[in-house]
Amino acid sequence: MDNGWLFTCYNTLFVLLSCNLSAMSENSIDSICEFLLHAGTDFRIYDVGRGIQPIPSQTFLQLENGEFPTPSPRQQQGWYALVFWQAAHAVNLNASRQYIWFLRLPVDEQSKIVNAARTHFLRTIVDALQQDPSMEKGLPDNPYIFTPAETLRAQLTAKVKADLNQLSQQDSIKTFAYINAPGTVDWRNISMQEVHYAVYQLTDNSKVFKNLEQNWSQLAPAFLNVLLCALENIPLPDETEQFFIQQIKQSQNAEMQTRLLLALHNPNTSINVSALLALLLSDPRSSTLSLLSVIAGRYGTSLSPALLSLFFQRCHELDESENADGEIIKGFYEDLVRLPAIRPHVLQLIR
Secondary structure, three states: OOOOOEEEOHHHHHHHHHHHOOOOOOOOOOOHHHHHHHOOEEEEEEEOOOOOEEEOHHHHHHHHOOOOOOOOOEOOEEEEEEEEEEHHHOOOHHHOOEEEEEEEEEEOOOOOEOHHHHHHHHHHHHHHHHHOOOOOOOOOOOOOEOOOOHHHHHHHHHHHHHHOOOOOHHHOHHHHHHHHOHHHOOHHHOOHHHHHHHHOOOOOOOHHHHHHHHOHHHOOHHHHHHHHHHHOOOOOOHHHHHHHHHHHHHOOOHHHHHHHHHHOOOOOOOHHHHHHHHHHHHOHHHOOHHHHHHHHHHHHHHOOHHHHHHHHHHHHHHHHHOOOOOHHHHHHHHHHOOOOOOHHHHHHHHO
16 A cells, blocks of 8 residues: 555654653653643544544543543544644645554443543653653553554545645546546556545546446446445545445445445435435345444444344344354444443343
């Protein structure tokens, strides 16, 4: 993946910190936001647990302090991406490199960040800086930093670059050319990152969307897989949304159905997509682990009490067909009950 623009780099911030925080005591920093400010960085924070959503720094500070639950926990953790750069380059972002930490913080039963974990994360870094300001001994182990799947890295890189107005037409030329005329471009020369950059330059009236529908059957399956993943979180024109919905209804390929459902995901679930979820969950044939995982992972907060009931019915059927001894329904329950928006409904269903 062409991911040289955004660096997943734990040690880079240590280099910046060593210049600014060498005299800092572990008790003088109380939050991650304060920590980044003391490091002399500008930063942006994203929730990456179930899609990609920007979080204002003040809101993240409130999340850190347990003032309200994290809205999209995953695997009993809040998943975040911290993007930062040297403040000296704030006027000219193109002159600086943006770096990133992917961070997972445990949440409690109410989905609030566990304060002790946040404190431990900070203390690990501060102690390392105090004991070895030059970092000659290397980096300390930090259980909260992780490297996500390549797709998430590509999605976030494109999202951040778009948010900072650093995309150019050059980033989308090959992707759009292939969609518009599949027979004239070798899709194998298009990188994953280029596809992710391109989708952020689409507009509702773009001819590319129309050509995507017209040339759908001519596009390489491997290219479509990347494109559909890239389209997640991107608002689609009504016509394209309807086209994807029809493809899901007609497709006999479970993997393609799953990828199309991911592509339909964005922060505001439309009426048409909600109707599609109801249709899928009403059909026992939809009881596949991959499809149920996408529904739970991306559309969990959009499920009404009636759809939640259907969802767990499908989980129960899958449990029985797979002889899973209740493990499937248990796993989905433990995941969905952490979502504040639907927690009361999930608890009521289980009771």
